[in-house]
Amino acid sequence: xxxxxxxxxxxxxxxxxxxxxxxxxxxxxxxxxxxxxxxxxxxxxxxxxxxxxxxxxxxxxxxxxxxxxxxxxxxxxxxxxxxxxxxxxxxxxxxxxxxxxxxxxxxxxxxxxxxxxxxxxxxxxxxxxxxxxxxxxxxxxxxxxxxxxxxxxxxxxxxxxxxxxxxxxxxxxxxxxxxxxxxxx
Amino acid sequence: xxxxxxxxxxxxxxxxxxxxxxxxxxxxxxxxxxxxxxxxxxxxxxxxxxxxxxxxxxxxxxxxxxxxxxxxxxxxxxxxxxxxxxxxxxxxxxxxxxxxxxxxxxxxxxxxxxxxxxxxxxxxxxxxxxxxxxxxxxxxxxxxxxxxxxxxxxxxxxxxxxxxxxxx
Numbered sequence: 001x002x003x004x005x006x007x008x009x010x011x012x013x014x015x016x017x018x019x020x021x022x023x024x025x026x027x028x029x030x031x032x033x034x035x036x037x038x039x040x041x042x043x044x045x046x047x048x049x050x051x052x053x054x055x056x057x058x059x060x061x062x063x064x065x066x067x068x069x070x071x072x073x074x075x076x077x078x079x080x081x082x083x084x085x086x087x088x089x090x091x092x093x094x095x096x097x098x099x100x101x102x103x104x105x106x107x108x109x110x111x112x113x114x115x116x117x118x119x120x121x122x123x124x125x126x127x128x129x130x131x132x133x134x135x136x137x138x139x140x141x142x143x144x145x146x147x148x149x150x151x152x153x154x155x156x157x158x159x160x161x162x163x164x165x166x167x168x169x170x171x172x173x174x175x176x177x178x179x180x181x182x183x184x185x
Numbered sequence: 186x187x188x189x190x191x192x193x194x195x196x197x198x199x200x201x202x203x204x205x206x207x208x209x210x211x212x213x214x215x216x217x218x219x220x221x222x223x224x225x226x227x228x229x230x231x232x233x234x235x236x237x238x239x240x241x242x243x244x245x246x247x248x249x250x251x252x253x254x255x256x257x258x259x260x261x262x263x264x265x266x267x268x269x270x271x272x273x274x275x276x277x278x279x280x281x282x283x284x285x286x287x288x289x290x291x292x293x294x295x296x297x298x299x300x301x302x303x304x305x306x307x308x309x310x311x312x313x314x315x316x317x318x319x320x321x322x323x324x325x326x327x328x329x330x331x332x333x334x335x336x337x338x339x340x341x342x343x344x345x346x347x348x349x350x351x352x353x
Contacts, residue, residue, distance in 0.1 A: 020225060027222030035217040040209075045218070053221050124211070127204050146205040147212055174198050181201070 012072040016063045023063060027056045030073065033148070034080050040143035041084045042132045051087055055080040074157035077150070081140055081158055088136065130180040138173035145170050 008029055014022035034055055038048035058079050066075065131139055137159070144155040145166070156163045317324035327334040 024222055024225045028220075031217040031221035032215070035221075036212045036215050039215055040212055049218055049221070052217060056221055124204060124208050127201075127208060142205070146202070147209045149209060174201060178198060178201055 008072040013068055016066040023060055030076055037080055037148050038084055040147035047087055051083045054083045074154045077158035126184050130177050133180050134173055138169050141166055141169035142173045
């Protein structure tokens with residue numbers, strides 16, 4: 001469940017005004033939720049923890065640009081999604097490079113990162129695999145909208161797009177998920 | 186839920202949505218391992234604003250009390266408690282210069298060369314002797330009772346030799 005914006009906006013306002021302790025309070029309140037959003041976007045536990053830290057660090061560095069009155073949680077989720085995209089890009093790049101080095105290196109690159117994923121061995125494994133195969137924007141829409149129960153407005157703010165775009169991305173993602181699940185053995 | 190049904194349409198995605206919700210519940214149990222942000226550095230304890238104001242007020246009161254005490258300590262003491270020098274100028278055959286003496290103030294200072302009326306009337310309760318120093322002698326003027334009695338002593342002697350005059 002996404003955090004109430006009123007719970008974070010006050011400390012975030014103070015942090016933007018220059019209070020370092022207030023940002024520590026923001027981080028303490030949001031770290032679990034950001035970590036879950038990173039997991040929902042297909043990162044391993046270790047990568048998700050690192051992405052959470054990186055997102056908080058970027059938020060701290062950019063706290064001067066925080067717009068008072070905006071949704072702090074959506075703002076932080078947007079920063080995290082940027083970090084997650086970069087993480088996926090790095091992973092894809094390493095896969096390509098490993099494939100160029102030979103099949104052994106490619107197998108090594110395909111291995112899941114240390115820390116694993118919480119639902120990998122459960123009955124929901126096929127669903128997580130299907131989510132991993134979605135295009136990035138559709139995966140983000142599903143992760144925000146369904147896996148973290150964010151509203152359309154919060155999802156749009158986090159993804160940096162219009163609400164209509166979120167709706168169409170969610171609709172397309174659900175359709176694509178169903179197709180992928182049918183393809184899976 | 187209504188919004189989601191609109192997004193889903195009527196093509197039977199309920200099972201998929203339920204699986205997604207189950208996945209969401211599983212995610213809710215996840216927590217960040219450890220601490221993503223360092224704790225704020227401990228800062229020296231600051232007194233609350235109200236306490237600071239109270240301390241400032243108390244310090245101001247104490248400073249005022251100290252100032253009053255110092256003022257009183259440096260102010261002249263009441264008459265009768267302090268010994269101070271009173272200078273008299275004596276002229277005559279027996280004295281050749283200015284003399285100084287210490288007296289106990291039991292009454293207001295007499296004017297130069299005069300004897301206070303109460304002393305002259307013998308009302309002063311304590312002995313009052315004026316000592317006048319010359320080059321080689323001392324003159325003692327006893328103002329205790331009755332008319333002043335003047336005695337004389339050489340500096341090399343410890344006792345007055347004689348009463349030389351009685352002022353009237």
